[in-house]
Amino acid sequence: MSDAELVLRSTRVVTPRGTRAATVAVSAGTITAVLPYDAAVPATARLEDVGDHVLLPGLVDTHVHVNDPGRTEWEGFWTATRAAAAGGITTLIDMPLNSLPPTTTVGNLRTKREAAAGRVHVDVGFWGGALPDNTEHLRPLHDAGVFGFKAFLSPSGVEEFPHLDRAQLARTLSGTTGFGGLLIVHAEDPHYLAAAPQRGGPRYADFLASRPRSAEDTAVAALVAEAGRLGARVHILHLSSSDALPLIAAARAEGVRVTVETCPHYLTLTAEEVPDGASEFKCCPPIREAANQDLLWRALADGTIDCVVTDHSPSTADLKTGDFATAWGGISGLQLSLSAVWTEARRRGHGLEDVVRWMSARTAALAGLGRKGAIEAGRDADFAVLAPDETFTVDPAGLQHRNRVTAYAGRTLYGVVKSTWLRGERIAGDGGFTEPKGTLLTRPR
Structure with a gap:
């Protein structure tokens, strides 16, 4: 963890081995370690503590x-x-x-x-x-x-x-x-x-x-x-x-x-x-x-x-x-x-x-995307931070789709996405977005 650039901490991290309190270390866009919740954070790393929100892949x-x-x-x-x-x-x-x-x-x-x-x-x-x-x-x-x-x-x-x-x-x-x-x-x-x-x-x-x-x-x-x-x-x-x-x-x-x-x-x-x-x-x-x-x-x-x-x-x-x-x-x-x-x-x-x-x-x-789909060492540092017990009512005006026609209009749903991260960079959160940071993928050989 000494080389970590970013550390995310949550009381609920969903990993392939279950959900637990954990600290997730990230370097160069890759998860380098999933550590105990109270692991020491290097002075050179930026800490993002999401509290009781759930950290999902x-x-x-x-x-x-x-x-x-x-x-x-x-x-x-x-x-x-x-x-x-x-x-x-x-x-x-x-x-x-x-x-x-x-x-x-x-x-x-x-x-x-x-x-x-x-x-x-x-x-x-x-x-x-x-x-x-x-x-x-x-x-x-x-x-x-x-x-x-x-x-x-x-x-x-x-x-x-x-x-x-x-x-x-x-x-x-x-x-x-x-x-x-x-x-x-x-x-x-x-x-x-x-x-x-x-x-x-x-x-x-x-x-x-x-x-x-x-x-x-x-x-x-x-x-x-x-x-x-x-x-x-x-x-x-x-x-x-x-x-x-x-x-x-x-x-x-x-x-x-x-x-x-x-x-x-x-x-x-x-x-x-x-x-x-x-x-x-x-x-x-x-x-x-x-x-x-x-x-x-x-x-x-x-x-x-x-x-x-x-x-x-x-x-x-x-x-x-x-x-x-x-x-x-x-x-x-x-x-x-x-x-x-x-x-x-x-x-x-x-x-x-x-x-x-x-x-x-x-x-x-x-x-066949072996670097996606899980919070574990060696995977891309792609995350969603979710408040699973919060609700919202679907308002088409709040959707990002080009045409805001939706079968879900007016429905009250559980689970508010607080932020989204791509290879260790926050790309969405608090209603805002960064400039495009996505890459175009080809099938892994």
Whole structure:
């Protein structure tokens, strides 16, 4: 500790070995030691004593749509990463679609990185995209440092990012398996979606009926079958149907390399409470019933669901019409994800160690970010300081997202983020932000 430049002290530090009073030493942006609470502080080190606030590892959100460049009016790197920092997120990985161009070639990745350079308040990495016609670009993108490849099994909602059919999925999985890549998949079956009633209009019940659980369940079954046949590594995005959970558990028991995420809105919002016409609640797959939500929480507790990510997918307010059929499908959640999940987790008897496991440790592991996701020696000094028992009521005017449309408006949440730290530097706190200090990440080799 003698070479420490910064020392953070808290009566509650969440570490991989439990929560305890501790002193955390930092040098050159790296945690060098986690010591007893009363450890002596070198005279050359700056002490930040956060008292009884909880010191968490910075969250890692592996599912974020920044939309920059091309649809920057929906969201941009500056605003998205400020929102992340305000919510205790220190690393995010950007999805390859909803920007123009999509991240589907090395040249497009270069364009994306140029748009982000110097404008990110947190560390940012990039997923590549897997399309029916870009198979030859996957290995070069992998070599250029993307963290894996996103694919849709049903229409994505944007014409420049078409979905894969069953044969194209198999071809893509064969390719990514050959070089050790990860395929992350939006799993809904287009045939089941097409067969579902499509009524349109303001009734949420009609929208829910148009995206049945069977569409998710069938697509998940097809995906794990192909992954098992080819020995591929796959990740199921934003699972909302609890009916798919036994299938996932069985596939894992048979050795299929499959992981799965869900999202704060599936864990904290229910179909029964969505007002008609309130398309700020629209997302795909949809928010389902309370009984379904209970089973998602059970799957988080037993490890069937690995992690929780935002699927932050904003748009301009004019695209959030009162017609659920035509409104843009996506929920903005970066700034509120920690507080939303913690509010419901504590009500259900879970602790902050569970939240850290779901939203930091396991997401970092999914992306292979060995320096993120934990407070222990050798990791990046990325922290969130949280007052877990303080509450606030969500006011859209206080959000950092570019378009302040939120399904959480008016909700009272537990957990106030007091400050956020990136590699030992405070980047957000007391309502203010530093100039951007984030870096652009590539997949660790």
